[in-house]
Amino acid sequence: MTERLVICMRRSLTEPVPDPVWPAGIRPVTFEPGRHAETLHALLVEAYARGGGYVEPFAIWWPSLQGDSEYDPALVFVAANERGSIVGVAQCWTGAFVKDLAVAPSMRRNGLGSSLLHQAFRAFRERGSPSIELKVHADNPSGALRLYRSLGFEEVESYRLA
Template identity: 75%
Template sequence: MTERLVIRMRRSLADPVPEPAWPVGIRPISFEPDRHAQKVHALLVQAYSRGGGYVEPFAIWWPSLRDDADYDPTLVFVAADEQDEIVGVVQCWTGAFVKDLAVAPVMRRQGLGSALLHQVFHTFRKRGAAFIDLKVHADNPSGALRLYRSHGFEEVESYKLA
């Protein structure tokens, strides 16, 4: 197995952040675990299928997520299209950490990732967080590094993952 470089990034929440600007036909919806967990998982699987991350099969992923002490269903931000299909999601831990961010391939480069991040920034500012962190693989093929840097995230550390 080859080693992969992982970058931990941080963004200050000290300054005001823009309101989310949702792409046409896309709206935020409240995450309902019984209704959305499998669809969120399917989007994560799709988003990570070309690299940049990994998600366990649903039978492992969901109980692991749901039962984690840092899990809060109000910190799962979901975006749906006009047909109620989930096209974007960002899952955060209570400690102001972005665990996963995924945008359906057909919705990439249309501002959905930005809208989701802005919603996260607003939520954690209201909670009193000074900053928000995330980790990303340096070789992520989806443009995640570019997205994070353009939203004020800066590298805090990097390390190799076997």
């Protein structure tokens, strides 16, 4: 098995953060666990299919997520298209940590990931968090590292996973 480099990143929230600017036809929707959980899981599976992360099967993922002490449904930021289909999600932990960011492949590179993260930034700033963190695989094929750096995230440490 090859080793993978994981980069831990942090972005300060002490300065004002911009409002999300949603791509045309995209809107934020309130996460409804009973209605959205399976769809969000499918989006995560699709988003990570080419690398960059891994998602357990739904029967493991959902109970594990709900049972985590840092899970708060209010910190699951969801975006939908005009037909109501979920096209993006930022799943965050209460400790100001972005656990997962996933954008449907057909919606990438149009600002949706930035909008979801800006929504998370605002929520955590309102909660008094001085910063927000995340981890990303250095070889993530989706351009995530470039996105995070463009939004002000800075590397704070890195480590290798076997």
